[in-house]
Amino acid sequence: xxxxxxxxxxxxxxxxxxxxxxxxxxxxxxxxxxxxxxxxxxxxxxxxxxxxxxxxxxxxxxxxxxxxxxxxxxxxxxxxxxxxxxxxxxxxxxxxxxxxxxxxxxxxxxxxxxxxxxxxxxxxxxxxxxxxxxxxxxxxxxxxxxxxxxxxxxxxxxxxxxxxxxxxxxxxxxxxxxxxxxxxxxxxxxxxxxxxxxxxxxxxxxxxxxxxxxxxxxxxxxxxxxxxxxxxxxxxxxxxxxxxxxxxxxxxxxxxxxxx
Numbered sequence: 001x002x003x004x005x006x007x008x009x010x011x012x013x014x015x016x017x018x019x020x021x022x023x024x025x026x027x028x029x030x031x032x033x034x035x036x037x038x039x040x041x042x043x044x045x046x047x048x049x050x051x052x053x054x055x056x057x058x059x060x061x062x063x064x065x066x067x068x069x070x071x072x073x074x075x076x077x078x079x080x081x082x083x084x085x086x087x088x089x090x091x092x093x094x095x096x097x098x099x100x101x102x103x104x105x106x107x108x109x110x111x112x113x114x115x116x117x118x119x120x121x122x123x124x125x126x127x128x129x130x131x132x133x134x135x136x137x138x139x140x141x142x143x144x145x146x147x148x149x150x151x152x153x154x155x156x157x158x159x160x161x162x163x164x165x166x167x168x169x170x171x172x173x174x175x176x177x178x179x180x181x182x183x184x185x186x187x188x189x190x191x192x193x194x195x196x197x198x199x200x201x202x203x204x205x206x207x208x209x210x211x212x213x214x215x216x217x218x219x220x221x222x223x224x225x226x227x228x229x230x231x232x233x234x235x236x237x238x239x240x241x242x243x244x245x246x247x248x249x250x251x252x253x254x255x256x257x258x259x260x
Contacts, residue, residue, distance in 0.1 A: 001065055007050060007073070009068070010084035013049050013249055014059070014225075017068045017075060020088045024082045025067065026099055032066065033108055033190045040180060041193040043071035043092045046220075046242045047234060048173055053245070054230065058174040061181045069095070074216035078246055082253070089214075103166065104131040111162050111189070112138045113155065114170035115199045119239055122203035137162035141171070147179075156186050161216030167192040170199040 001009065001016050016074055020028065031202055042048075042065045052059045062068065069090040079086040096110075102164055103110060106243040110127075112120050120138035139158045143150060154159040159167060167189045169176040176194035200206040208214075209222035220239075224231045 001063065001068065010079050010082050010086060011076060012079065012082050013053065013245055015044060015049060015052055015062055015068065017044055017070050017079070017086060019079070019084050019086050022090050022094075022098070025069065025090060025095070026102060027066065028160070029099065029191055030102065030106070030168075033106075034188060038184045038187065039066040039191050040184065040190055041067045041069065041191065043069045043090070043095075043194065043196070044075065046074055046239050049075075049245075050238050050242060051054065051174055055233060058177065061174070061177050064181070071107075072139055073215070073219075074242070077217070081246075081250055091198070092168070092170075092193065093208070095193070095198040095199035096195060096198055097130075097202065099166075100127055100131045100134055104134040107135075108165040109163065110134065111159055111164035111167045112136065112199055113159070115142065115203070117199055118139055119203045119205050122205065123199045126202055126204060137164060145178035146177070152183070156183060156199070158187065159187050162186070165190050167197070168195045169193070170195045170197060172196060178240075 006016055006018055007197060009018045010015075018025075029041070042062060044062075052062060070079070070086045071089065071091045073089055076086045076089050100110070102108070105107075112123060115123070117140040120140055124136045124138055124147070126134060137158075139155060141155055149154065167180075167187065169180055169192065171179070173194060173196060176196070180192045180194060193207040197206060200210045206226065213219055213222050220235060224235055
């Protein structure tokens with residue numbers, strides 16, 4: 001994270017998360033699209049923080065991000081305990097959908113990478129129903145854990161040919177962030193962002209939690225009830241340790257303050 005944006009951030013469990021409002025983030029992203037260099041945006045949630053503690057490569061990739069957004073109410077709630085308040089949650093899907101009005105007005109081009117052809121067609125149709133002039137290109141990659149060199153070159157070629165201003169990669173973390181980082185210099189894209197399952201939600205193939213569940217931090221439960229087999233291990237074997245990690249970090253923080 002560059003020095004300008006790191007000043008507007010709070011460190012939670014060793015990860016700097018920006019404290020910008022959504023309006024400020026949109027303004028920054030507009031400035032990113034006008035520059036000649038690529039910018040990386042990560043959306044951090046509890047699951048990311050748990051993965052970052054165990055995956056050094058993933059953690060290093062977070063360090064070079066231009067923006068790290070709080071994609072989870074728990075991060076908003078606990079941020080003040082770590083020294084600075086995050087004003088609001090900004091999820092990948094919220095950014096993608098809400099920034100679309102600006103993109104349509106300013107002529108910015110979107111590119112969706114991830115999901116099946118049907119999902120991408122539905123996501124594109126749903127967004128263009130709201131924003132008819134928004135230009136969207138898509139590519140449905142294979143579901144391989146790691147794309148082969150020929151497929152990777154095909155993906156890069158498709159993105160370069162479309163010349164998007166904003167690239168949204170929805171293949172799950174940390175694969176999407178690692179892929180963006182490994183290939184960003186070849187893409188010629190001003191803004192690249194990992195958005196997880198956002199494309200399926202835009203498409204309507206996966207439902208999003210009701211607003212009240214989002215606001216009280218229970219969106220994870222709604223997602224779990226839709227797909228318990230896939231998410232059981234994530235939520236109840238790994239992410240369940242998050243409160244203990246937070247408590248441990250705060251005890252160390254307060255202990256150091258007492259002895260400083």
